[in-house]
Amino acid sequence: MASSLKHGEFIGSLDCGTTSVRFIVFDKHADILAQHQIEFPQYYPHPGWHDHDAVEIQDHSNKCIEEATAELEKAGWAKESxxxxxxxxxxxxxxxxxxxxGKPLCKAxxxxxxxxxxxxxxxxxxxxxxxIEVAxxxxxxGEEGTAALRDITGLPLSTYFSAIKLRWMIDNYAEVSxxxxxxxxxxGTVESWVAYNLLGGVETGIHICEVTNASRTLLLNTTTLQWxxxxxxxxxxxxxxxxxxxxxxxxxxxxAYGSLKGVPIGGLVGDQQGALIGNKCLNQGEAKCTYGTGAFLLFCTGNEIVESKHGLLSTVAYQAGPDAKPVYALEGSIAVAGSAxxxxxxxxxLIDSAGQVNDLAAKEPDTGGVYFVTAFSGLLAPYWDSGAAGLLIGVSQYTNPSHIARATLEANAFQTRAIIESMKLDSGSDLKHLKVDGGMTNGDLCMQILADTGGFTVIRPEMRESTALGAALCAGSAIKLFGWDLSKPETLAEVNTKGNTEFAPGKEDVERADKWKKWQNAVERSKGWDEGVDA
Structure with a gap:
């Protein structure tokens, strides 16, 4: 059986997301040859808490690799491909x-x-x-300290970032303390944990963290790329x-083990930067937004750090190799997108499956005056209000489930526009189009609402596994497979070239402006609801 299998040159990509793990095998054109995906449990022990079991993530990662590799062989290709x-x-x-x-001390x-x-x-x-001691x-x-923190890390103090979570663990879990x-x-962040295990765990002790993930910890100097x-x-x-x-x-x-024992691991990247790479937004001025559990818009700024004055984050987009200059991005993060x-x-x-939201929303031509601020765990960019609360406003006896479904899709679009408005101010340039990927982009109505609300063209590629593809491009570049070189975007010209679907804005500017003003009013009413935070 084994001798009859064909030998090719492929790349495996392990995508450890918020709700599932999957392993995808790509060829040089980004066509998918095999894949396997498993959802894992979410733990919500108290209001505002969200835990994962790191062992479950690792076990699911191992199984996805094994199952996808078996699927590849069933398709006639040797695993050595x-x-x-x-x-x-x-x-x-x-x-x-x-x-x-090598075992977790608490839930992640x-x-x-x-x-x-x-x-x-x-x-x-x-x-x-x-x-903080800057020298x-x-x-x-005071204000100088806040500015210094942003200068060093590109980030504000927020519940979002890893050092804050780690400090809480030390302060509240005896085992960690x-x-x-x-x-x-x-x-470590998740790529650190998964790589540690795949590379041998305690026996090898390979404890690493990749720079795009490190840039989200509040501990990395984004200029020197050192802790x-x-x-x-x-x-x-x-x-x-x-x-x-x-x-x-x-x-x-x-x-270190399993069907792919001996295969090198050559790429690590945070999911949103992975999607930026997978969409080939590698040059200054190119932008993408991934709509998954949350939504994340990244705008490539090249080799220069652009400091945001309007509520965005400066982050590392990627580093093409140990000696390569880092490429940076402005980022705006929406905590709640697909999770709404x-x-x-x-x-x-209100719906039986996530895909039904577009059908339900399509039953009405508008939201009937309803606005939904989906601040389930506060608001991230550009508002940064951890005390904000979810808000449905404009509800009347006329309101029906279709209005609420449509307001949910509009909430995603309004928050995207808020980030893009900030990016325009920081970068000094308008956004002509936005490349998109992620589960929410499957709905045509959702994408049309995004274009109508934002006033820009939305471009949706046919192959939308951009995050996993980005990791594959990083890995292929590490061994110069197919001549790929992440520092030379032109070497990726033949990757992911299938057709795009474009959604042009159809709303009139006056209507767009009116709805935008009402959305901003709704956001203001949602802010500062949870004021019981002690210093």
Missing amino acids: IKVIGITNQRETTVAWSRKT IVWTDSRTKNTVAHYEHKLQTVG PGVWKK LAHEADDLLF EQSLVDFFGLRSSILPKLVSTSEVYGNV IKWLRDTMG
């Missing part, structure tokens, strides 16, 4: 495990989690009163718990 693996992951989600045992805290409001308040107070004996506090004191604690000791000290952490920093595209080691549709399905029972 997979020449390299890339990994992409939900960012900010924080994992703490034991150096001695997911990026959407908002339990750390008091931790944020504590460090905001510390930043104002004590500050030996030189301290910045004891491990930290005993220097038995290893910290910033002043911030490690500011959060009261041991330097020894931090992983070794690596680039987005290089060989980190070989898979799941709420309509699972909690409210």
